[in-house]
Amino acid sequence: xxxxxxxxxxxxxxxxxxxxxxxxxxxxxxxxxxxxxxxxxxxxxxxxxxxxxxxxxxxxxxxxxxxxxxxxxxxxxxxxxxxxxxxxxxxxxxxxxxxxxxxxxxxxxxxxxxxxxxxxxxxxxxxxxxxxxxxxxxxxxxxxxxxxxxxxxxxxxxxxxxxxxxxxxxxxxxxxxxxxxxxxxxxxxxxxxxxxxxxxxxxxxxxxxxxxxxxxxxxxxxxxxxxxxxxxxxxxxxxxxxxxxxxxxxxxxxxxxxxxxxxxxxxxxxxxxxxxxxxxxxxxxxxxxxxxxxxxxxxxxxxxxxxxxxxxxxxxxxxxxxxxxxxxxxxxxxxxxxxxxxxxxxxxxxxxxxxxxxxxxxxxxxxxxxxxxxxxxxxxxxxxxxxxxxxxxxxxxxxxxxxxxxxxxxxxxxxxxxxxxxxxxxxxxxxxxxxxxxxxxxxxxxxxxxxxxxxxxxxxxxxxxxxxxxxxxxxxxxxxxxxxxxxxxxxxxxxxxxxx
Amino acid sequence: xxxxxxxxxxxxxxxxxxxxxxxxxxxxxxxxxxxxxxxxxxxxxxxxxxxxxxxxxxxxxxxxxxxxxxxxxxxxxxxxxxxxxxxxxxxxxxxxxxxxxxxxxxxxxxxxxxxxxxxxxxxxxxxxxxxxxxxxxxxxxxxxxxxxxxxxxxxxxxxxxxxxxxxxxxxxxxxxxxxxxxxxxxxxxxxxxxxxxxxxxxxxxxxxxxxxxxxxxxxxxxxxxxxxxxxxxxxxxxxxxxxxxxxxxxxxxxxxxxxxxxxxxxxxxxxxxxxxxxxxxxxxxxxxxxxxxxxxxxxxxxxxxxxxxxxxxxxxxxxxxxxxxxxxxxx
Numbered sequence: 001x002x003x004x005x006x007x008x009x010x011x012x013x014x015x016x017x018x019x020x021x022x023x024x025x026x027x028x029x030x031x032x033x034x035x036x037x038x039x040x041x042x043x044x045x046x047x048x049x050x051x052x053x054x055x056x057x058x059x060x061x062x063x064x065x066x067x068x069x070x071x072x073x074x075x076x077x078x079x080x081x082x083x084x085x086x087x088x089x090x091x092x093x094x095x096x097x098x099x100x101x102x103x104x105x106x107x108x109x110x111x112x113x114x115x116x117x118x119x120x121x122x123x124x125x126x127x128x129x130x131x132x133x134x135x136x137x138x139x140x141x142x143x144x145x146x147x148x149x150x151x152x153x154x155x156x157x158x159x160x161x162x163x164x165x166x167x168x169x170x171x172x173x174x175x176x177x178x179x180x181x182x183x184x185x186x187x188x189x190x191x192x193x194x195x196x197x198x199x200x201x202x203x204x205x206x207x208x209x210x211x212x213x214x215x216x217x218x219x220x221x222x223x224x225x226x227x228x229x230x231x232x233x234x235x236x237x238x239x240x241x242x243x244x245x246x247x248x249x250x251x252x253x254x255x256x257x258x259x260x261x262x263x264x265x266x267x268x269x270x271x272x273x274x275x276x277x278x279x280x281x282x283x284x285x286x287x288x289x290x291x292x293x294x295x296x297x298x299x300x301x302x303x304x305x306x307x308x309x310x311x312x313x314x315x316x317x318x319x320x321x322x323x324x325x326x327x328x329x330x331x332x333x334x335x336x337x338x339x340x341x342x343x344x345x346x347x348x349x350x351x352x353x354x355x356x357x358x359x360x361x362x363x364x365x366x367x368x369x370x371x372x373x374x375x376x377x378x379x380x381x382x383x384x385x386x387x388x389x390x391x392x393x394x395x396x397x398x399x400x401x402x403x404x405x406x407x408x409x410x411x412x413x414x415x416x417x418x419x420x421x422x423x424x425x426x427x428x429x430x431x432x433x434x435x436x437x438x439x440x441x442x443x444x445x446x447x448x449x450x451x452x453x454x455x456x457x458x459x460x461x462x463x464x465x466x467x468x469x470x471x472x473x474x475x476x477x478x479x480x481x482x483x484x485x486x487x488x489x490x491x492x493x494x495x496x497x498x499x500x
Numbered sequence: 501x502x503x504x505x506x507x508x509x510x511x512x513x514x515x516x517x518x519x520x521x522x523x524x525x526x527x528x529x530x531x532x533x534x535x536x537x538x539x540x541x542x543x544x545x546x547x548x549x550x551x552x553x554x555x556x557x558x559x560x561x562x563x564x565x566x567x568x569x570x571x572x573x574x575x576x577x578x579x580x581x582x583x584x585x586x587x588x589x590x591x592x593x594x595x596x597x598x599x600x601x602x603x604x605x606x607x608x609x610x611x612x613x614x615x616x617x618x619x620x621x622x623x624x625x626x627x628x629x630x631x632x633x634x635x636x637x638x639x640x641x642x643x644x645x646x647x648x649x650x651x652x653x654x655x656x657x658x659x660x661x662x663x664x665x666x667x668x669x670x671x672x673x674x675x676x677x678x679x680x681x682x683x684x685x686x687x688x689x690x691x692x693x694x695x696x697x698x699x700x701x702x703x704x705x706x707x708x709x710x711x712x713x714x715x716x717x718x719x720x721x722x723x724x725x726x727x728x729x730x731x732x733x734x735x736x737x738x739x740x741x742x743x744x745x746x747x748x749x750x751x752x753x754x755x756x757x758x759x760x761x762x763x764x765x766x767x768x769x770x771x772x773x774x775x776x777x778x779x780x781x782x783x784x785x786x787x788x789x790x791x792x793x794x795x796x797x798x799x800x801x802x803x804x805x806x807x808x809x810x811x812x813x814x815x816x817x818x819x820x821x822x823x824x825x826x827x828x829x830x831x
Binding site for chain 1: 553681686687690691693694696697698700701702703704705706707764765
């Protein structure tokens with residue numbers, strides 16, 4: 001294997017978004033003829049690396065080098081011109097164009113009259129598919145292709161632009177075993193032709209099967225780059241998660257009360273299956289798992305914003321009407337959703353209107369909202385949560401991420417819930433606000449609130465939860481007590497590496 | 501920035517007042533009580549249909565079928581009258597039929613998830629076609645005078661106003677108040693803005709998005725039915741082509757009044773001013789013997805300006821703020 005010259009080098013690269021450093025001083029080489037795995041927990045900075053290589057983001061500091069020449073991508077077109085092709089988890093083809101046209105998009109062969117040369121377009125596609133050893137009809141429209149076939153089209157597209165560096169961001173997440181095998185056969189043949197592959201996956205068996213080298217990232221930092229042969233899966237996992245639990249989680253010990261929420265056999269076809277767990281008053285139960293394991297989908301079904309096919313949700317022993325957020329709210333549930341911008345807030349509306357949106361009906365007198373009622377309610381809760389804001393009449397979109405999150409929390413806490421569901425409550429907010437949110441959740445639980453917390457951050461899960469329900473591919477992989485839950489046991493369950 | 505945009509309706513209100521004052525001073529006969537009555541009668545259909553239209557556009561949807569619903573109820577009114585139904589039965593019946601027409605729109609849009617623009621363009625043709633089936637190109641004219649007279653008449657119990665206040669103004673004021681209060685001071689109104697600005701977040705907040713939209717279309721249809729009745733009574737003529745093209749005047753007035761076509765923004769006072777501005781301007785120009793084509797040009801130009809100006813203002817402000825940010829970052 002060519003130890004000689006790296007085809008691409010990531011050198012001391014740093015990228016921050018606002019106050020959050022997504023990637024800090026990361027370096028690693030990509031060699032031609034080698035598949036290189038990039039692993040790390042959710043939020044370790046893998047996607048940011050991919051986006052910098054794809055020309056979507058520009059590094060704040062540090063350089064990318066291709067064959068010892070510094071490159072500066074001002075956009076995806078530059079990256080493409082430099083021979084980098086990216087295959088995403090969900091390819092973005094033009095559904096109404098043919099497979100061949102998709103492959104030719106951007107550099108169509110032309111006839112002498114500067115018309116698109118259709119026969120040549122199709123012949124090209126045919127040739128590429130032969131080289132990849134796959135059987136796809138170049139003339140069929142891209143609409144209706146399976147994800148796996150779409151990825152093959154993307155790979156063919158990469159070949160047609162003579163890409164030498166192929167970046168694959170969790171390409172196997174949505175594929176069946178057979179499709180994975182076919183994809184790997186294609187990737188192996190490209191690798192053996194001298195291409196450099198950067199492969200991102202959460203599945204260790206795939207990494208050991210396909211890759212020669214692995215780079216491990218944690219919290220935006222580079223941990224190690226080693227030969228895969230020199231590491232065991234255990235080594236990789238330990239290095240991925242093995243951080244010191246420096247952040248303090250102010251977990252208060254509470255004697256759990258009555259059962260508040262009882263979810264049993266909850267199933268939504270193709271999304272999650274047979275999910276059961278209970279939450280008592282005063283308890284914090286975490287739903288852990290990898291992105292795509294179905295955690296958010298489960299809590300959204302419980303709260304009624306999404307449907308489910310079978311199973312039951314009981315609140316204090318009474319079964320909850322499915323598919324009705326309003327019924328859930330009436331039963332004392334509140335959901336702080338994952339996506340603040342799309343689900344949590346109406347960005348254009350004022351802070352005051354956002355806070356009072358779920359309970360405007362309760363604030364109304366004789367059906368009418370007089371100016372004062374909403375303002376008073378909003379003021380009470382934004383002050384309780386120490387939200388930094390100019391005026392309650394400002395659009396909520398003008399606040400910082402952390403303060404927006406506080407507004408979402410204020411919005412739902414003001415409904416006086418008995419069961420609070422929080423989905424990624426500290427995503428994208430700074431450390432100080434994170435600690436405040438943790439303190440708040442802990443004290444709410446101490447006051448007898450039942451809390452369900454979806455979180456991708458292991459320290460948060462381990463620090464806050466009385467119980468951890470680990471989901472994997474839409475099923476409950478493990479239920480761990482506070483004593484049993486360690487970084488390793490949760491990650492093992494989340495990745496399906498043996499029993500916890 | 502948003503505060504500047506919000507003040508668009510203040511600006512349009514001031515502009516309307518200004519136009520009214522200038523027209524009363526400069527245009528002969530504009531300020532007479534007789535002309536005022538005519539203006540109110542001209543306003544009547546636009547303003548009433550604009551009330552539910554404002555709600556619908558605030559939620560980010562549209563209803564282009566209103567004028568055809570009006571035509572359909574007008575035709576049916578004539579048909580029912582010819583078939584011997586009493587006017588006291590016909591009027592509520594027409595409103596109900598309007599509501600049913602609206603419910604059909606609402607079902608297609610919220611039940612089947614079709615885009616409102618396409619659906620209501622379709623029913624625009626459908627309802628007008630049905631109107632023609634019902635009445636053909638004939639007209640029914642012999643409605644009882646005590647009803648036609650009420651629509652065109654003025655308040656007799658206010659002698660000191662010298663018969664200047666048309667009866668229908670009461671209807672306009674009452675309905676505008678009801679719609680205004682609902683939009684600006686009730687939980688329903690709050691939910692309409694939330695739906696228009698971010699339907700998903702509204703859903704997550706427990707707002708029943710589809711059901712709310714459905715009922716807006718029912719109300720829109722019912723109001724169109726009522727306006728069909730009033731229109732027929734005003735001209736003493738039930739015809740299939742009554743109110744043709746009204747939907748565009750209504751949408752124009754609503755947008756001129758500062759409601760965002762993308763939903764989530766706007767106010768009812770702004771819309772009322774928009775309607776008054778358009779009507780008064782047309783009335784004044786007509787009194788000055790300006791031709792019909794010129795009238796259309798003025799209306800069209802106003803509409804383009806109303807969409808253009810807020811954007812221009814906000815982009816200028818945006819540039820200015822960015823420049824300031826860059827300067828403060830540099831220093």
